[in-house]
Amino acid sequence: MKYRKLTGKQGQFVTTCFWDDGSEQELATAHAAFIDWRTMEYREEYADAMQKAPAKFGRWREALEQHRKVVVTHDDWKADGSVTRDRYIGVWDIEDLVIEESSHSFRLVTRYKPSQGYSSR
Numbered sequence: 001m002k003y004r005k006l007t008g009k010q011g012q013f014v015t016t017c018f019w020d021d022g023s024e025q026e027l028a029t030a031h032a033a034f035i036d037w038r039t040m041e042y043r044e045e046y047a048d049a050m051q052k053a054p055a056k057f058g059r060w061r062e063a064l065e066q067h068r069k070v071v072v073t074h075d076d077w078k079a080d081g082s083v084t085r086d087r088y089i090g091v092w093d094i095e096d097l098v099i100e101e102s103s104h105s106f107r108l109v110t111r112y113k114p115s116q117g118y119s120s121r
Contacts, residue, residue, distance in 0.1 A: 004115040006088045013060035015071045028064040043105040
C-alpha cells in the first residue's frame with residue numbers, strides 16, 4: 001500500500017495519513033534527529049514532558065500502540081529549544097516498541113512508498 005498525503009499541525013504529536021485505498025489513519029510522529037539510521041533504532045529521552053502535555057502524549061501513544069506505524073519528520077531545532085517541522089520523511093512500520101516514564105524507543109522496519117505526485121511539504 002502507498003500513502004498519498006500526510007497532514008498535521010505544528011505542535012501536535014500525530015499526523016493524518018491518507019492511503020491510496022481511500023482509508024486514513026492518525027499516526028504518531030517521530031523526529032528523525034533521534035534515529036540511528038545504521039540500526040534503524042529510535043530513542044527519545046525526556047524528563048517531564050509527558051506530565052506537561054498528557055493529552056498530546058496520550059493521543060500519540062494510542063496511535064503508536066494501535067497502528068505500529070510512525071511518520072518520521074525532519075525538523076529545524078532552534079537554539080532556544082523550540083522545534084519547527086520542516087517536512088515529512090516517510091511512513092514506517094515499527095517493532096520493539098518500549099514506552100517508559102522518561103523515554104521511548106522502537107525500531108523502524110518497513111518503509112511505505114508514497115503515491116506518484118506526493119509532495120513532502
